[in-house]
Amino acid sequence: MHDMYGDGWNGGFLEIFKNGTSLGHFSASGFGSTSTISMCENDSLRFEYTQADYENENSYELYSPGWQLILKDGPNPLPGTVFNIAGHCDTIDMQGNHPCTAIPIDTTQCALADNTLSAASGINPFCAEYHDGDMWFIMHSPPSGNVSIATDSGSINDTGLAVWTGPDCTSLRELGCDDDAE
Known part of the structure; x- marks a missing residue:
């Protein structure tokens, strides 16, 4: 809620x-x-x-x-x-489909992902107008607090990225969002 x-x-x-x-x-x-x-x-x-x-x-x-x-x-x-x-109690965990199943990444490696089969988490950023198959990643900021996030060129022609913070996976607040749509 x-x-x-x-x-x-x-x-x-x-x-x-x-x-x-x-x-x-x-x-x-x-x-x-x-x-x-x-x-x-x-x-x-x-x-x-x-x-x-x-x-x-x-x-x-x-x-x-x-x-x-x-x-x-x-x-x-x-x-x-x-x-x-x-109630139906036979659901399967899908890694990355929600903040509580976020895929761990670190600040020194590139992360490759494909959201083609991802379901909507229901947690939408205030930009990018995307309400479908989102993916979630989790990382801890380095001591400096500085992090740079970028997408690589290729077949992607429209991305939306949001950064969230919170004490746990169900209490998040959006820090920022970027939509590169033209």
Whole structure:
């Protein structure tokens, strides 16, 4: 759950029902919050969203245990019952499809990657207009804090790159984004 302004959802909330019983009200605090919901095969989940103030700041996603995007809504999430699903517990982890499965790289090596078969993570930068098969990498900044990121020429004719920071893979804030589209 995310809030672009950083002040929480200002009264908006998700009520999540598992097999017809409310699990409670969930909302972002600060820039964002995460919650884990345990499901068994064929459990049902229902999401109901209640709007409040500054809805253009609110968004949320639901991921499988393998970090496959199942549901995404916002900014301006739809009110009322927004999602019903039955649990299926056979998802496979795909390295690099989400920040929590990011591919490790270091600051001295080139990284080659292909996002052709990547699924959308649901976490989109504020530039590049790309909402599809993104890839995630993780690295630790050198002591200087300086890092240069570049793409190599070739068959790529439009790239979008974003740099994110955060204490863990579910609490990220975008530091910068570049879209080389002409």
